[in-house]
Amino acid sequence: MSEDERPKRRRIRSPSPAKQDDDDDENYVPYIPIAKRREEKLAKLQMWGVRSGKDRPKKPEEEAAEREDAVKEEELLREKSRKERTLLLEAQQVHMKKAVEDSKKTADQKAEEADAEILEAIKSRRKLASDLELAQGIRYSDPLESSWRPPQFVRDRSDEKNQAIREKYHILVDGDDVPPPIESFRDMKIPEPIVQFLRANKINSPTPIQLQGIPAAFSGRDIIGIAFTGSGKTLTFCIPLIMLALEEEAKMPFVQGEGPVGIILCPSRELASQTFDNIVTWCSALAQSGKYPQLNCVLCIGGISMNEQSRALNKGLHIVVATPGRLIDMLEKKRFTFNNCKYLCMDEADRMIDLGFEDDVRNIMSFFKRQRQTLLFSATMPKKIQDFARESLIKPILVNVGRAGAANLDVLQVVEYVKQEAKMVYLLECLQKTPPPVIIFSENKNEVDDIQEYLLLKGIEAVAIHGSKTQEERQYAIKSFKSGAKDVMVASGVASKGLDFNDIQHVIIFSMPKEIEDYVHQIGRTGRSGKTGIATTFVNMNTPEQTLLDLKYLLMEAGQKVPPFLTSIDDPRQAQGLSVQGCPVCGGLGHGISNCPKLEETQRRTMAAHRTTDTGGY
Numbered sequence: 001m002s003e004d005e006r007p008k009r010r011r012i013r014s015p016s017p018a019k020q021d022d023d024d025d026e027n028y029v030p031y032i033p034i035a036k037r038r039e040e041k042l043a044k045l046q047m048w049g050v051r052s053g054k055d056r057p058k059k060p061e062e063e064a065a066e067r068e069d070a071v072k073e074e075e076l077l078r079e080k081s082r083k084e085r086t087l088l089l090e091a092q093q094v095h096m097k098k099a100v101e102d103s104k105k106t107a108d109q110k111a112e113e114a115d116a117e118i119l120e121a122i123k124s125r126r127k128l129a130s131d132l133e134l135a136q137g138i139r140y141s142d143p144l145e146s147s148w149r150p151p152q153f154v155r156d157r158s159d160e161k162n163q164a165i166r167e168k169y170h171i172l173v174d175g176d177d178v179p180p181p182i183e184s185f186r187d188m189k190i191p192e193p194i195v196q197f198l199r200a201n202k203i204n205s206p207t208p209i210q211l212q213g214i215p216a217a218f219s220g221r222d223i224i225g226i227a228f229t230g231s232g233k234t235l236t237f238c239i240p241l242i243m244l245a246l247e248e249e250a251k252m253p254f255v256q257g258e259g260p261v262g263i264i265l266c267p268s269r270e271l272a273s274q275t276f277d278n279i280v281t282w283c284s285a286l287a288q289s290g291k292y293p294q295l296n297c298v299l300c301i302g303g304i305s306m307n308e309q310s311r312a313l314n315k316g317l318h319i320v321v322a323t324p325g326r327l328i329d330m331l332e333k334k335r336f337t338f339n340n341c342k343y344l345c346m347d348e349a350d351r352m353i354d355l356g357f358e359d360d361v362r363n364i365m366s367f368f369k370r371q372r373q374t375l376l377f378s379a380t381m382p383k384k385i386q387d388f389a390r391e392s393l394i395k396p397i398l399v400n401v402g403r404a405g406a407a408n409l410d411v412l413q414v415v416e417y418v419k420q421e422a423k424m425v426y427l428l429e430c431l432q433k434t435p436p437p438v439i440i441f442s443e444n445k446n447e448v449d450d451i452q453e454y455l456l457l458k459g460i461e462a463v464a465i466h467g468s469k470t471q472e473e474r475q476y477a478i479k480s481f482k483s484g485a486k487d488v489m490v491a492s493g494v495a496s497k498g499l500d501f502n503d504i505q506h507v508i509i510f511s512m513p514k515e516i517e518d519y520v521h522q523i524g525r526t527g528r529s530g531k532t533g534i535a536t537t538f539v540n541m542n543t544p545e546q547t548l549l550d551l552k553y554l555l556m557e558a559g560q561k562v563p564p565f566l567t568s569i570d571d572p573r574q575a576q577g578l579s580v581q582g583c584p585v586c587g588g589l590g591h592g593i594s595n596c597p598k599l600e601e602t603q604r605r606t607m608a609a610h611r612t613t614d615t616g617g618y
């Protein structure tokens, strides 16, 4: 054991160093720790009657100080416990608070919140703008300048008067500085040859969507235009583009390689062809007057020869009407550019920016080199798409005639319960209701072929059109039906949107589409431009109950007769005390977003697309 390790002993020095060694053991005092000594002293003092500090009566100032200390200590403890509160405790409290808040909410509020959550989850992440604009953060803040001005008497009109005109025509508008409605084509300053041409075709005064939509488009504004089927939307977005092209041509005539000024995008080849034909007719009316230059228009759709399109490109190009696929092809091959393109319109826009075309549209936008005026038109435009579109446009004006997705009131809607096996026979009976022309819709391509065959066998002149037919077959069907050579056209959904056939008397929906929007478009092939028509729809136990409920509400909204088998279908939302609101995804009135058939279909397609991409394509 080293010196240092030995237990230390306390030694008391002897008075004389001589006696030191002898006395060492006697003088030894064992070491007592200080705490022990204090305890002993305290015990002694207590024996003598002296109380410890703890027990002795306190002075008032000591008591006050102690109270203060106690308060401080308590606060410290509370703070500590606050900090130490577990996540679980907090979660429990949040949960309890939410439960209390929830119990105060109405069923409608809860449903609204649930819808908002689903909407948020399915929200398109990328705006409808070109990748370049998105990457560079380019965001235009003001609409394009326009040289067009309404006539002075319209400019002098008060806001109240403008609003009264809108109310008279049931036009709803939303947006900043909405241009005034104008009730005559002449007052809109549309070139006289076009006004004359329209008159000659019994188009004398603007329809509601035209009298508000055309001035808004002439003013250079981005527009979301919603109006029922057959209400004249095509003229609303074509005339402003023709005027823009005329203005540009007047400034500096276009030569080969220049243009186009604007583009109209359509979801189907048939619709693009029809719009193109309209534009060409109106442009010819202008040129034939001798007062205006000839405008050059090109139709870019798949299934027609590129040579035909190339011929039109030997001159300066003013207007392009296209379907997305062929347009992208032409742009990539640099057949023309969008360097000076200022106008982009999408017809049946909800379809264009929703089902499958969205990426194509964004791709097309990336070919624009400058700000453009964007116009979106449709008869159906669910809230989800309206919101998405609004985010992507610049100070847009919403022009709405009637509820988006509502049926045209000029169509008499008849819904009949027909057993599956009785449909064909009953169809013949139904065809007797009106004289031709009649359109029959079926969701299924094979069924379209079967119906046509059956009708041909029965001696009825019928043509058929669906996605699997060749372009020639499709063109032939449309042409012969339009000309009146054929009495009946049997079609799948492809022919339902936007196609404008003369005076269709009767639409027969052989198989009810799942999505109510498709039904609205299909019955909308009759009852166009102010005329009346009939739509007969076959339903049976194969029709999903939710679709029947959508149908029931649509009939009620349009003031149509609701058959007893539809009246008896109860809306589960009413039992839960929920009010009937349009589904934000498809506009159907019979269901909420959580059981929307369109959402289901979109998700199915998206998953299928992912599978295709993952496996490198089937």
Ligand SMILES: Nc1ncnc2c1ncn2[C@@H]1O[C@H](COP(=O)(O)OP(=O)(O)OP(=O)(O)O)[C@@H](O)[C@H]1O
Pocket (backbone or CB within 6 Å): 202, 203, 204, 205, 206, 207, 210, 227, 228, 229, 230, 231, 232, 233, 234, 235, 378, 379, 497, 498, 499, 500, 524, 528, 529
């Ligand atoms: N102001 C008008 N007065 C009378 N008829 C008109 C007028 N404007 C357009 N039309 C006619 O109404 C018919 C339907 O027009 P259009 O095809 O533009 O309807 P739409 O609103 O686009 O319908 P959809 O939603 O089905 O595409 C056309 O034949 C057109 O010539």
